[in-house]
Amino acid sequence: MSTERRKERIDRPIKAVTDDIFCLSSIREIAYLVIPRMLPVVGLLLLAFLVPPYWRKVMVITFVMGMMALSWDFMASCGLTSLGQALFFALGAYSAGAANHYLGLPIYLSIPLGTLIGAVISTACIYPTLGLRGIYFSVVTLIIPLMLMRVVETTGIFGGTEGITGLSPFPGIIVTIALSMIALWITFFGLRRLIDSDYGHIFVALKDNDRAVEASGLSIRWFKVQAIFIGSGICCFCGAFMTHYYMSIGMSAFAVDLSIFPIAASVVGGMGTLVGPLLGAIILGPLSEALRAFGSFRVVIYAALLGTFIVMLPEGLFPYLARKYQQIERWVEAPGGISED
Amino acid sequence: MLLSVLVYGFINSVILAMVALGFSITFGISRVANFSHGGFYILGGIFTWYGLIKLGMPYFLSAGLSIIIIGALGALMYKVILIRLRGLELSEVIATLSLGIVILELLRGLGVFGYEFRNPVFMDGSVDILGVGVGIQRIIIVCAGALLLILLHFFVHHTKMGLAFRGVAQQEHTALSVGINPDLVSMLSLAMGSVMCALSAVLILPLGVISVDEGYDILIKALAVCIIGGLESTLGVLVAAFIIGYIEVLTSMYISSALTSVVPLACMLGILLVRPSGIFGKSKEIEERV
Numbered sequence: 001m002s003t004e005r006r007k008e009r010i011d012r013p014i015k016a017v018t019d020d021i022f023c024l025s026s027i028r029e030i031a032y033l034v035i036p037r038m039l040p041v042v043g044l045l046l047l048a049f050l051v052p053p054y055w056r057k058v059m060v061i062t063f064v065m066g067m068m069a070l071s072w073d074f075m076a077s078c079g080l081t082s083l084g085q086a087l088f089f090a091l092g093a094y095s096a097g098a099a100n101h102y103l104g105l106p107i108y109l110s111i112p113l114g115t116l117i118g119a120v121i122s123t124a125c126i127y128p129t130l131g132l133r134g135i136y137f138s139v140v141t142l143i144i145p146l147m148l149m150r151v152v153e154t155t156g157i158f159g160g161t162e163g164i165t166g167l168s169p170f171p172g173i174i175v176t177i178a179l180s181m182i183a184l185w186i187t188f189f190g191l192r193r194l195i196d197s198d199y200g201h202i203f204v205a206l207k208d209n210d211r212a213v214e215a216s217g218l219s220i221r222w223f224k225v226q227a228i229f230i231g232s233g234i235c236c237f238c239g240a241f242m243t244h245y246y247m248s249i250g251m252s253a254f255a256v257d258l259s260i261f262p263i264a265a266s267v268v269g270g271m272g273t274l275v276g277p278l279l280g281a282i283i284l285g286p287l288s289e290a291l292r293a294f295g296s297f298r299v300v301i302y303a304a305l306l307g308t309f310i311v312m313l314p315e316g317l318f319p320y321l322a323r324k325y326q327q328i329e330r331w332v333e334a335p336g337g338i339s340e341d
Numbered sequence: 342m343l344l345s346v347l348v349y350g351f352i353n354s355v356i357l358a359m360v361a362l363g364f365s366i367t368f369g370i371s372r373v374a375n376f377s378h379g380g381f382y383i384l385g386g387i388f389t390w391y392g393l394i395k396l397g398m399p400y401f402l403s404a405g406l407s408i409i410i411i412g413a414l415g416a417l418m419y420k421v422i423l424i425r426l427r428g429l430e431l432s433e434v435i436a437t438l439s440l441g442i443v444i445l446e447l448l449r450g451l452g453v454f455g456y457e458f459r460n461p462v463f464m465d466g467s468v469d470i471l472g473v474g475v476g477i478q479r480i481i482i483v484c485a486g487a488l489l490l491i492l493l494h495f496f497v498h499h500t501k502m503g504l505a506f507r508g509v510a511q512q513e514h515t516a517l518s519v520g521i522n523p524d525l526v527s528m529l530s531l532a533m534g535s536v537m538c539a540l541s542a543v544l545i546l547p548l549g550v551i552s553v554d555e556g557y558d559i560l561i562k563a564l565a566v567c568i569i570g571g572l573e574s575t576l577g578v579l580v581a582a583f584i585i586g587y588i589e590v591l592t593s594m595y596i597s598s599a600l601t602s603v604v605p606l607a608c609m610l611g612i613l614l615v616r617p618s619g620i621f622g623k624s625k626e627i628e629e630r631v
Contacts, residue, residue: 140613147561296450300450310436
C-alpha cells in the first residue's frame with residue numbers, strides 16, 4: 001500500500017514572534033517586518049531617479065497604470081467588477097483636455113478640475129447600471145467605453161478622430177515622475193486605510209453580502225455611488241495626468257487595452273490585496289515597454305498572460321510570494337489518504 | 342421612405358437578433374458569458390475567406406468547415422479553460438474576454454485590414470419588396486434567421502437534448518441527479534453558441550468588409566441587445582433586437598447617420614434605469630440583481 005503525501009504549511013517561527021509587535025527583540029525580527037515593506041517604497045524611489053532618461057518615461061507610465069490597477073482592485077473588492085476602466089480614464093482625460101484647450105486653464109487647475117468633472121460624469125454614466133451586480137455589471141461596463149468611442153468617432157465632438165492636441169506640458173520629467181510617484185503612494189496607502197476603516201467595511205460588505213448592508217439600514221445604491229466616485233476619480237486623475245503628459249488626447253483613451261491593463265495587473269499580482277495590483281503593474285509596465293516592438297501583439301501578450309494567470313495561478317503572485325515568505329512547506333505522510341475536498 | 346424604413350429596419354433587426362442569439366443561448370444554459378463572441382465571429386469570417394479565396398474551396402464547403410471549426414473551438418474553450426473556473430463568474434468573464442482579445446488583436450497584428458478581406462455575396466442581384474430594392478443576400482439573411490429560430494425552438498422544446506439543456510438551465514444539481522451531465526451540456530451549449538456566431542458571420546459578413554473593429558462592434562451590439570431584452574430570455578432578445586433595429590434605422594434616416602451609434606447605448610442606459618433586469622428578464626431580479 002502506497003502512503004499518500006500531503007503538503008503541510010506551517011508559519012515560520014519568526015512570523016509567529018513578529019505578529020505581535022511588542023515582542024520584537026532583535027534586528028533580525030525588525031528586518032523581517034520592515035524589509036518587505038520598505039523594499040517597494042525605496043526601490044521605486046531609487047529606480048525612478050537612477051534609470052536612464054528614456055526609462056523614466058516608462059516609470060511614469062508604470063506608476064499611472066499602477067494607480068489604474070489599484071482603482072480596479074478597489075472597485076472589484078466593492079463587488080463592482082468593471083471591464084471598462086478605459087471609460088473613466090478617457091472621461092478624465094477629455095475633461096482635463098477640454099478644460100485646458102477650450103477654457104485655457106493652466107495645468108495645475110485643469111488636472112484637479114478634470115479629475116473632479118470626470119469623476120462626476122463617470123458616476124453619472126455608471127449610475128443607471130448600479131442596479132446590476134456581478135456579471136451583468138461587467139457586461140455593461142465593457143460596452144459603455146466602446147460605444148462612447150463610436151460616438152466620439154461618428155459625431156466628431158472633442159476633435160473626433162483627430163483628438164485635441166497642443167495641451168500644456170509638465171515643467172519637466174523630474175516633476176512628472178515625482179508627481180506620479182507621490183500620487184501612486186497616496187492612492188495606495190489611502191485606499192488601504194480606507195478599506196480598513198469602518199466606512200470601508202461597508203464597501204467590502206457590498207461585495208460579500210449586500211443584503212446585510214441593506215438590512216443595516218444603509219442604501220446599497222448610495223454606497224455604490226460613493227465607491228464608483230472614488231474608484232473613477234483615481235482613474236480620471238490618471239487620464240488627466242496622462243493627457244498633459246502626452247500633450248494630446250484622442251480616441252485611443254477609450255481603447256480596450258486601457259481596460260485590460262488594470263485587470264491584467266491585478267490578476268497577475270493578486271486580486272483583492274491592493275499590493276498585488278501594484279506588483280502586477282510594476283512587472284507589466286516595463287514588460288509592455290520591452291514589447292513595444294511587437295506593436296499590436298502587445299495586447300495579445302497581455303491578454304494571453306491574463307488568461308494564463310487566471311487559469312493557472314488564480315491567487316496571483318503576491319499571495320504566492322507572501323506565503324513563501326511567511327510559511328514553511330513540507331511534505332508529510334497522510335496515512336488516512338487525502339480528502340477529496 | 343416609410344416603406345424602406347419598414348423593410349430595412351426589419352432586416353437590421355434580424356441581423357441584430359442573429360448576432361445576439363448565440364450569446365444569449367450560451368448564457369441561458371450554462372451561465373457562461375462568452376465574451377469571445379466577437380472574436381469567434383470575425384474568426385469564422387476569416388476562415389471562410391481563407392478557404393474560399395486562398396485555398397479555392399467551394400463557398401459552402403469553406404463556410405461549413407469554418408462553422409464546424411468555430412463550434413469545436415467553443416467546445417475546446419470550455420474543456421480546456423472554463424471547466425477549471427466553473428462557478429467563479431469573474432474569472433470566467435476575464436478568461437473569455439482575454440481569449441476574445443487575443444483572437445481579435447492577433448488578427449489585427451497579422452494584418453487583417455482593408456478591402457481585400459471581404460467575402461462575396463451568395464447571390465448577386467436584388468428584389469423589390471414593397472417597392473424597395475433589397476439585395477438577395479439580405480433576403481437570405483432574413484430567411485436563414487427565421488429558419489434558425491424555428492429550428493432552435495424545435496430543438497429546445499421537442500427533443501430530449503433540448504430538455505436536458507433546459508433542465509441544466511433551471512437547476513444544475515437536480516439535472517445532475519436525474520443523470521444529465523452538466524459539464525457536457527455546458528460544453529455543448531458553448532459549441533452551439535459558437536456555431537450560431539460563426540453562422541451569422543458567414544451570412545452577414547458578405548454585406549461589408551471583415552475588420553477587427555467589426556468584432557468589437559458585434560460584441561457590443563450582442564451584449565446591448567441581450568441586456569435590454571433580459572440576458573436569459575430568447576423572446577426578450579427578439580423584442581430588443583427589433584426595438585434597437587428599428588430605432589437605429591429611424592435615426593439614420595430621419596435624424597443623422599452619425600447618431601446611429603448612440604442609439605443602442607441610450608436605449609440600454611434608459612432601460613436599465615427603469616428595469617434593471619431587462620424587458621423580459623424578470624425571474625432573476627432578486628437573486629442576481631439588487
